[in-house]
Amino acid sequence: MAIEVFNRYEKKYMINAIQYEKLTQAISEYMVVDAYNRDKPFYEICNIYYDTPDNALIRASIEGPVYKEKLRMRSYGTPKETDYVFVEIKKKYKGIVNKRRTIMPLNEAYDYLNHHQMPDMENPQMNRQVFREIDYFCHTRNLVPKVYLSYERRAYFEKNDGDFRVTFDKNITTRREDVRLESGSYGQRKWGEKPEGGKDFEYRARVVKSSFDWGDIKQLEQPFEDLVIYETHVRGYTKDKSSGVSAPGTFAGLKDKIPYLKDLGINAVELMPIFEFDEMESARVVDGVQLYNYWGYNTVSFFAPNTSYAFNEEHNHEGDELKSLIKALKENGIEVILDVVFNHTAEGNEMGPCFSFKGIDNNVYYMLTPDAHYYNFSGCGNVMNCNHPVVRSFIIDCLRHWAIEYRVDGFRFDLASILGRDQNGAPMANPPILESLAFDPVLGKMKLIAEAWDAGGLYQVGSFPSWNRWAEWNGRYRDDMRSFLKGDDGMAGNAITRITGSRDLYSPESRGHKASVNFMTCHDGFTLYDLYSYNEKHNEKNGWNNTDGDNNGHSWNCGAEGETDDPNVNG
Numbered sequence: 001m002a003i004e005v006f007n008r009y010e011k012k013y014m015i016n017a018i019q020y021e022k023l024t025q026a027i028s029e030y031m032v033v034d035a036y037n038r039d040k041p042f043y044e045i046c047n048i049y050y051d052t053p054d055n056a057l058i059r060a061s062i063e064g065p066v067y068k069e070k071l072r073m074r075s076y077g078t079p080k081e082t083d084y085v086f087v088e089i090k091k092k093y094k095g096i097v098n099k100r101r102t103i104m105p106l107n108e109a110y111d112y113l114n115h116h117q118m119p120d121m122e123n124p125q126m127n128r129q130v131f132r133e134i135d136y137f138c139h140t141r142n143l144v145p146k147v148y149l150s151y152e153r154r155a156y157f158e159k160n161d162g163d164f165r166v167t168f169d170k171n172i173t174t175r176r177e178d179v180r181l182e183s184g185s186y187g188q189r190k191w192g193e194k195p196e197g198g199k200d201f202e203y204r205a206r207v208v209k210s211s212f213d214w215g216d217i218k219q220l221e222q223p224f225e226d227l228v229i230y231e232t233h234v235r236g237y238t239k240d241k242s243s244g245v246s247a248p249g250t251f252a253g254l255k256d257k258i259p260y261l262k263d264l265g266i267n268a269v270e271l272m273p274i275f276e277f278d279e280m281e282s283a284r285v286v287d288g289v290q291l292y293n294y295w296g297y298n299t300v301s302f303f304a305p306n307t308s309y310a311f312n313e314e315h316n317h318e319g320d321e322l323k324s325l326i327k328a329l330k331e332n333g334i335e336v337i338l339d340v341v342f343n344h345t346a347e348g349n350e351m352g353p354c355f356s357f358k359g360i361d362n363n364v365y366y367m368l369t370p371d372a373h374y375y376n377f378s379g380c381g382n383v384m385n386c387n388h389p390v391v392r393s394f395i396i397d398c399l400r401h402w403a404i405e406y407r408v409d410g411f412r413f414d415l416a417s418i419l420g421r422d423q424n425g426a427p428m429a430n431p432p433i434l435e436s437l438a439f440d441p442v443l444g445k446m447k448l449i450a451e452a453w454d455a456g457g458l459y460q461v462g463s464f465p466s467w468n469r470w471a472e473w474n475g476r477y478r479d480d481m482r483s484f485l486k487g488d489d490g491m492a493g494n495a496i497t498r499i500t501g502s503r504d505l506y507s508p509e510s511r512g513h514k515a516s517v518n519f520m521t522c523h524d525g526f527t528l529y530d531l532y533s534y535n536e537k538h539n540e541k542n543g544w545n546n547t548d549g550d551n552n553g554h555s556w557n558c559g560a561e562g563e564t565d566d567p568n569v570n571g
Contacts, residue, residue, distance in 0.1 A: 008163075010097050020168060027156055027166060034155035036076065042152035042170070044313070046181050048073040050113060050143040058146075067093045071137060073109055074101075078184035078313065081107045084125070085181065089134055102127040102134065106181060113138070114145060145179040171316045175204075184313065191235065191249070191308040192279060192292060203300055203355050208316050210405060212323045217330050219409060222267060224447060224471060224514040229337065230266040231522055233295065234274060234309045247311035251321040255328050268335040270412055272523060274309060274322065276301035278346045286543035295523060297414060298346040298380065300355070302398045319406070326406055335409035337447055338402060342395050343418035343454065348381035349374045357384075364390050367423055375425050377418050377456030386419045392433045400442045410447025412473075417454040420465055427458060431465055438469035449473065449517055462505030466515065474502055474516040481520060482531065482554035526553045533557055 015023070036043040050071045051057045061068045069091040079085055087109055088101035104112070104119050104126060111117040121128060151169045158164040173185045183189075238245045238253035245253040261269065273296030281293045296306070307314070310321045326336050347358050350373060357365035367375040367383040374382040385391050402408050413419065420431040437443055452464040452472040461475045477498045484495035497504055498518070506515040521528050526537075535557045537549045559569045 008097050008099075008165075009095055010092075024154075024156075024168070031156035031158050031166065034153075034157065037154055042154050044077050044150060044152050044185070045169075046075045046078060046150040046184070047148070048145050048179055048181060049147045049149060051146040052142055053144060055146065056141075067091070069137075071113075071134070071143060073113065073181065075106070075181050079106050079181050081105075081182060085109050087113065087131075087134055089130075089137055100130045100133055102130040113143070147174055147176055148179045148181070148183070149174045150185050189308050192283070192290070193308075205301075206316070206318065208318050211317075212320055214323075214327060214407065217327055217407065219407065220330060220333065220335050221409075221445070222335060227268045227335070227447075228266055229268045229270050229517070230261060230264070231270040231272065231339075233272045233523065234306075236294070249309070250311035251305075251309050251325045252311040255325045258328055258332050258334070261334060262332055267333055268337055268409070269329060270337040270339060272339050273297055273299065273341055273414075274305050274338065275299045275340070276304045276306050279308075281346055281348075284543060286541065289541070291542060297341050298344075299341050300346050302342075302394075303401055323406060326408065330407070335447075336407075337410040337412055337449070338408050339412045339414060340399070340402075341414045342384055342386060342398075343413075343415040344378035344380045344382050344384060349376065352381055361390075364388055367421070367425055375456075377421065377425060377454045377458070378415055379455035383418055383421070383425070385423050386433045387422055387428065387431055389432075392436060395433060396436060396440060396443070399437070400440075403442055403446060408446075410449065412449040412451065414451055415454040416450035416452060416464070417458040417460050418456075419450075420460070421458070425456070429465070434465050434470065435467060438467040444469070447471070462502070466511060468510070468512055471515050471517050473522075474498070474505070474518055476505060477502060477516065477518045478520055479554055486554060486556045488554075525550060526555055531555045533562060535561060538562070 034043075049058075050073075057068075057070055061070070069089065072088050072090065074086045074088055075083065083106055084103050085106045086101045086103055088099060091098045091100075104123065108119040112119050119126070119131075121131075149172070151172045153167055153169050155165060155167040171185075183193075232254070234251060234254055235249040237243070238247075238257060239249035241248065243253065243257070245256040247253040247256070275296070277293075277296040277298050278300050279292040279294060279296070281298050283290070283292050285291070305319050305322045307318055310318070312321055314320055329336055345357060347353060347356065362368070365385055365388075367377075367385050369375060377383050386395060399411060402411075417427075419433050420428055422428050437448060448469060449471045450460075450464050450473070452460040452462075453475065459475075461472055464470055464472050466472075480491060480494040480498050484491040501508075501513065502516045506512075521531065526534070531553070532555070534553075534555055537546065537551060537553060539546045539549050542548070560566055564570065
């Protein structure tokens, strides 16, 4: 059991990284690392500090009194609700620190400190004497949880005298909202997690370290026409236990599937949106099933990866697990294309939240109607004003960030026709943003793929402004090939045209031989299984009464709608 009552002298100093390196080298001859540091260079300490509603304890401490005291809850690492944590009183008198603590499960600690419910006093791990002191302290003050504070620690003990101790703390994180140990350090969150009390998320930025070692990895620069692209969702691809990965639903889990992708002959993966997004937007329970805004086409932060896709804690190193995935893919000859969403944001229309662009300059970042409402060519409540110089610069800076920091090979642009509209929503002959991306010195050699339509009726397959640089999702290939394979009359000639490069849409003289991205199915609409299982869409389970989706999927149910045991159908 950890020491529960002890006194010590304390001295604290602020040092820089160079001083830290020199100090650790100097003391290594005389000191050994803490047991917590034997497996990792730093371990995380998480705390909740309690105070009166008017912050009397911290105000008194700041004044530098001879005697001061405080109460905190502490864990080593981010705990679960049933994990044990320490409840501590820390007192300091003339430089001498007295610390007294007892241990209890996190849920009991919350019940006691936050709701005055007594813990299990028969728990053999409870130090009842210390608890009585803590209980007296709490009852003489009206204490509430005030501050979450965490840091990473490396600790040393003198070889011959374990009482002498030197600790180094870094990456100090604090917050006054969401004061819970199990939330961990801000910046990384758990999928599907809601704030307490039904509050909206309060999004926060963090500056992270860019120290990932890429080794000698270079851009693969495979010819566009040779790509076999595999579209996948980071969470959905490995979340089911049948995936057999060690870290399901994460970047690390997807990394485990690289041998399988190679066996399929894949040489490029297209990741559905991995920018930080809000899966809780429109989250709902239908027939007892929790549903989310799963795909990620509702961007919150354009420069940050979705931290709920990371398996490991990445405090101040958010993005390293994604970089490790990208590096491993490239080492195996697989390029990485990101599905990016610049046509709208998660802020929605005038009824939606305000957490970024609405508050910066609503009229610049969004297309607004004459009566100051939001155009909705995206079908998601708002439309970004992509050809405004400020927004255009923002998009280019964002894509350069992903190209340079994450070394991706290209981008697929969701509802890309919106990027070709002016501030009033009218299609432009030469949209500045599309031209800028085509000739950008950093982005100009990367794969640029347009979903050449939008939800406002603008369909540009075969006519998307390209400067002979942009490729397109060929929706005509999808529709014609489905009809041909279904057996529709008169489709053989169309099928030949599509298979041979859709020359009616993409003239080799003007568009080259790499403008058409051919596909049969994608995330949007029927899967390959659906194509031969259903004649009609069946989206009843999402609670929207089958109102979403296309009524014409060019599909064939082979004689029975949906799953069947009929051997005449199954063959």
